Amino acid sequence: MNLLEIQDITESYQAENGEIAALDHISFTMERGEFLSIVGPSGCGKSTLLSIIAGLLPPSSGRILLDGREVTGVDPRIGYMLQKDNLLEWRTIWKNVLLGLELRRRLDEESLDRARVLLRSYGLWEFREKYPSQLSGGMRQRAALIRTLATSPEVLLLDEAFSALDYQTRLEVTDDVYRILRREEITTLMVTHDIPESISMGDRVLILTGRPAGVRELLPIDLGPGRTPLSCRDDPRFSRYFNHIWKELKPNGTQ
Amino acid sequence: MERNETGALSPQRREYLRRRERRRRQILAWQWGLLIALVALWELLARAGVIDSFILSQPSRVWRTWGNLIATGELWLHLWTTVYETLAGFLLGVLFGVGLAILLWWSDFVAKVSEPYLVVLNSLPKIALGPVIIILVGAGTKAIVFMALAISLIVTVLEMLGGFRRTDPDAIRMARTFGATKAQIFRKIVFPSSLGALFGSLKINIGLSLVGVIAGEFLVSKAGLGYLIVYGGQVFKLDLVMASVIILSAVAALMYQGVALLQKLAGHH
Structure with a gap:
């Protein structure tokens, strides 16, 4: 059964100089445990789509169903990670x-235990009394991920979550986060402008058209079992996927 | 501290630290030396009759005046009155200022409506309100505290509102993804990230509050350093004026240091 259903989402918003259409009848579904990457031309409304699914922005029309129940407003079953880690400098890790x-007013023994387990499993336990400025960029991103995972979301939204990191750290963190999400069996929806990143992490890649964004293609990625985002970059199929998406993203890319 | 592998300081490091320490002492010596030289010069010129000590007073006479004030117990009365009024005005200014800033942060509509009023009130010299304040709350301590409040209030509001608004919008967005309410966003994100602005405004306010108290004491008062200064001027006791002004500078410096200490204790630099 599908965990997440995006049904015919349309979004337009009012600006001083008229109405701007951002999303155009977007529909797709996700299975439990699946990793879906979303790519699209820059400024096409990828982040708007994520904001709608996160419940931060109401859609002009269409519905989002999670486990058969409609999502209205910010939903505790959905976690959202932004581009920056946004760790608060005055708080310890x-x-x-x-x-x-x-x-979310859920500071009970059970969730505290879960937070402890997550910190231990992902190598931040020794750093729990440190402040964010004392941690590396990769560790900070991991702490931000644990902050979201501690609330036990069923679906995780990643909004360009690695683009603020330098290249080296980024590859490392991508591997790291992928491992964590697979192990925790989190259904993940990731928006990125980085084509290799979308292929290396995704089970499928959703390619959007330019603004107003619609679905151009849902591309299944088959790079064999047991792959990691780093190892699969050497697979010959990787560059074929890359070229395919690259062509699709160009204006009138089907020719 | 940078150390090399054996744990001992390298000669270059020692030389650098020594030079830095020497420079720090030099500055301190010059600061004190300059003060002593100026006071000595003042005394010598007054004794030689180059400056008129009836108008500009002189250190030895200021010293004697302090002695008299202490002997009669007057000093503590005036000192305490001014300090008490300043602290009262300061605390009220911070309390109401931060409260109003929270209101303006909370409601963008109220903030937009009050913007022109804040701009006018901010540029208005609050001392001009003196007569109104006296008629409104009566001539006395209340009027003086009110004056201190009037001078520090709007600055606090603007400073704090600015601080609240400079909060990283991404941090607020992050909190919203966890379903944070507006009160939660304020308590957990906006206020803690505005502590720098809070201490900045406290430092400005303690000085402004003192300005308000002295201005108030000039207008209506029976005690306080401002009263001593005005009284001394009226009866041509310039020794008293000078003695009070010097005490006032010490009070101002100590209060500022007090706020700075508070900031250090709060762990914010």
Whole structure:
């Protein structure tokens, strides 16, 4: 059964000089545990789509169903990670990791235990009393991920979550996050402008058209079992996918 | 501290530290030396009759005046009155200022409506409101505290509102993804990230509050350093004026240092 259903989402918003159409009848579904990458020409409305699924922005029309129930507003079953880690500098890593639970008023023994387990499993336990400025970019991103995972979301949205990192750290963090998400069996929807990243992590890649964004293609990625985002970059199929998406993203890219 | 592998300081490092320490002492010595030289010069010129000590007073006479003030117990009365009024105006200014800033942050509509009023009130010399304040709350301590409040309030509001608005929008967005309410966003994100602005405004306010108190004491008062200064001027006791002004500078410096200490204790630099 499908975990997440995006049904015919349209979004347009009002600006001083008229109405701007951002999303044009977008529909797709996701299975439990699946990793879906979304790519599209820059400024096409990828992030708008994610904001709608996160419940931060109401769609002009269309519905989002999670486990058969409609999502209205910010939903505790959906976690959202932004481009920057947004760790609060005045809180220790431990207090930062608890922020999501605190805001959702769910600071009970069970979730505290879960936060402890996550910190231990992902190598941040020794750093729990440190402040964000004392951590490397990769560790900060991991702490931000744990902050979201501590709230036990069923679906995770990643909004260009690695683009603020330098290239070296980025490859490292991508591998890291991919491993964590697979292990925690989190259904993930990732928006990126980085084509290799979309292929290396995704089970499928959703290619959007230019603004107003519509679905151009849903491309299944088959790079064999047991792959990691780093190892699969050497697969000969990788560059074929890359060229395909690259062509699709160009204006009138079907020719 | 940078150390080399054996744990001992390298000669270059030692030389650097020594030079830095020497420079720090030099500056301190010059600061004190300059003060002592100016006071000595003032005393010598007054004794030689080059400057008129009836108008400009002189250190030895200021010293004697302090002695008299302490002997009669007057000094503590005036000092305490001014300090008490300043702290009262300061605390009220911070409390109401931060409160109003929260209101303006909360409601963008209220903020837009009050913008022109804030601009006018901010540029208005609040001392001009003196007569109105006296008629409104009566001549006395209340009027003086009110004056201090009037001078520091709008600055606090603008400073704090600016601080609240400079909060990283991405941090607020992050909190919203966890379903944070507006009150939660304020308590957990906006206010803690505005602590720098808060201490900045406290430092400005303690000085402004003192300005308000002295201005108030000039207008209506029976005690306080401002009263001593005005009284001394009226009866041509310039020794008293000078003695009070010097105490006032010390009070101002100490209060500022007090706020700076508070900031250090709060762990914000």
